[in-house]
Amino acid sequence: MQSPNAEPGRARWAWAVPLAALALALLTAWFDPPALRGLRYATFDQFQRWHPRPYADPPVRIVDIDDESLRRVGQWPWSRDKVARLLAGIERGQPASVAVDVLFAERDGTVRRTATDPDADLARTLAQGKVVLGFGMTARRASPPAGADPNDDGLTLKAGYFPLGGDPTPFLPAFSSSVANLPDLQQAAAGQGAMTFIPDVDGVVRQVPLVLNLDGRLVPSLAAEALRLAAGVGHYTLRSSGNEGGVIDVRIGERVIATDAGGALWVHYARPQAARYIPAWKVLDGSLPADAFRGRIVLVGTSAQGLMDLRFSPLGGVIPGVEVHAQALEQILTDHHLERPGWTPAVEWIATLLGCGLVALLAMKRSAAVSSAGFLALAAGAGLAAWAAFVRGSLLLDPLTPMLAMALVFVPTTVMRYLQSERRQRWMKQTFARYVSPNLVDYLIAHPEALVLEGRRQRCSFVFTDLAGFTRLMERMDPATAVGLVNGYLDRMIAIAFEHDGTLDRIVGDAVAIMFSAPVEQRDHEQRALRCALQMQAFSRRYVDDLASRGIEFSETRIGVHTGEVTVGNFGGEAIFDYRALGDAVNTAARLEGANKHLGTLICVSEATLAGCPDAPARPIARLRLAGRAGYLMTYEPLQSPDAEYQRAFEMMRGGSEQALAAFEALASERPDDALVRLHVARLRSGTSGDAIELLEK
16 A cells, blocks of 8 residues: 555645646636636626616607508608608707618609609708717728729718827727618708617627728717717717727717717616607607707607517617617716726636635645635625626626636546545445554544644553563464464453554554554643553453363453653565554563563553543552663552552652661562562662662563
8 A cells, every 4th residue: 555655745746636627717808718708798788687778768759650650641661751750859859969770772663753852851841950860880891883983882971080099990890881771861960970880799788889981981979979969079089008909088069978989888777667768750740849959969769569670688688779889878878887997807817826826725625515615605706796897887897707727626626635535434444444443543534634644742651561472372282272372362462552542553463453543643642551551461361261161261451551762663664564663662562561470460551641640540660771772760560559559668668768678578578469569679688779670681
């Protein structure tokens, strides 16, 4: 099994997933593919549906050639004298200007020519007011009539232009030719404006151009010309950002209208209003109030289904094309702005970068729950910020690109982290289940930060066990029987260690080494180690007695317990996992286990361990100088209850009292089976005093 020391390298490679997703998200946002633009526009449309422009009865009216007007007056096309009567009826109402969203490209064919020319009558009517005629535009160059000047498209414009800051023509929507009105009608009209819209790929009209590029010539839109005539000015002022940034705004009289780089106005649509429309038949029969048009901009158009002048609206459904012009004029005249300035893509790209970066960090560094909450909070923040900008600032900011980009980073990174977590959990279960108790495995899976495999200094407690004289016993025992007995013994010893949340350090033959406070730190590791040793010793005694009752000889267990600072970690390299501890404390615990055979004890506990168990009853053994150590180590034998008589005799011996021998001899007569008492009696009789014992053998 590969060691987890390779995890840092894997972690570095793991960053390739969020970084690649981040790069892809940023490139997608930068190149802005049509599908992304479509989703962005759909978001803007939803904003409009949630928060349409309030209708405040602005000075704009539509004279509508509706189905009822066609029923009353006659089917379209109407004769020019009827159109003239309609315009004359509007002019009598003293409007600010009139814009006709109808094209008169051919002579009147509905009336046989007589002394009165209907087109001439219409021209005279046009000349009496401030009327804008609409013309069409096409991207394909039309073939000029035979004998006509190929550079003359027959379009006569009435307005002038003052460009500021550079030539705006390259940034405007470009068309190659126009479909113009009759020349005498053009001459009579006060202005001419393009009726052309530029719908988005989904057919929705979201912007109305104020100025367009007709084969290198600046031409106004129908709405712009209507506004110019109402303002009583003869020119437009176009302000551009150098020769690279496009149009900034268009000035018409006193009004400065912010546009996009292509000179178009973003339209914030109001809901359909019946007050906006006046049927054409009411103008013709003279049934309108005298002030119905006074001071207003009047647009003449059609909503009749059969005339096919219908457009898709961001609010849903279709509306007459003339209403799009009217909505744009309403917005301008009420000083309501809907803008998407040139700096917004840069802001959105930066927001995308920051949002994706934060999502990547959360997904890589935090739990799935925290990173998911962070992603949702960031996505919601982007949406709420864009919504607030729309409602409070009339700004169109795109929340969808940052949201989608963050999702593009979050999803693969989270999936990768999940797969990594699953792999790590499987590895931990497979590996640590052999070393530590199941509840510690569960804890490490839930808190992987608690696991440090690279190596660290840690104060731990150790329990070393070994079977006394087991090698000689094995020589007399059937191998199959010996293996079964040892395995049963070791299974229970390890189970006891796991019950106390110990970690299996190693098994060498019949010897077991248990570690406490690693890999998970345990504040009471000394107490755990001592309780574990006592339970192991109790089990060993029962195991020996049970086998003896069946006529099977088995060895007693000797145990050493010590506490000290060691280095813990994986010492198996890249090829194999071997989580263990190295240091003097480990060797000392092993030496204490071996000291039992010289002392006559079964459990030998160091003073360092017993200091962490203040209520544990124990009797002092001696100050031992173990093999390989320069100093002495105070050791104890744990008991079920305090032994006051032994303690008094030991204190006499430690103090060099001549009465110590008599005290221990009295204890020996009372406790003939107490090996530790017999040891001290033998030492004192040999003339040795004090509590120090040197054990130079391992």
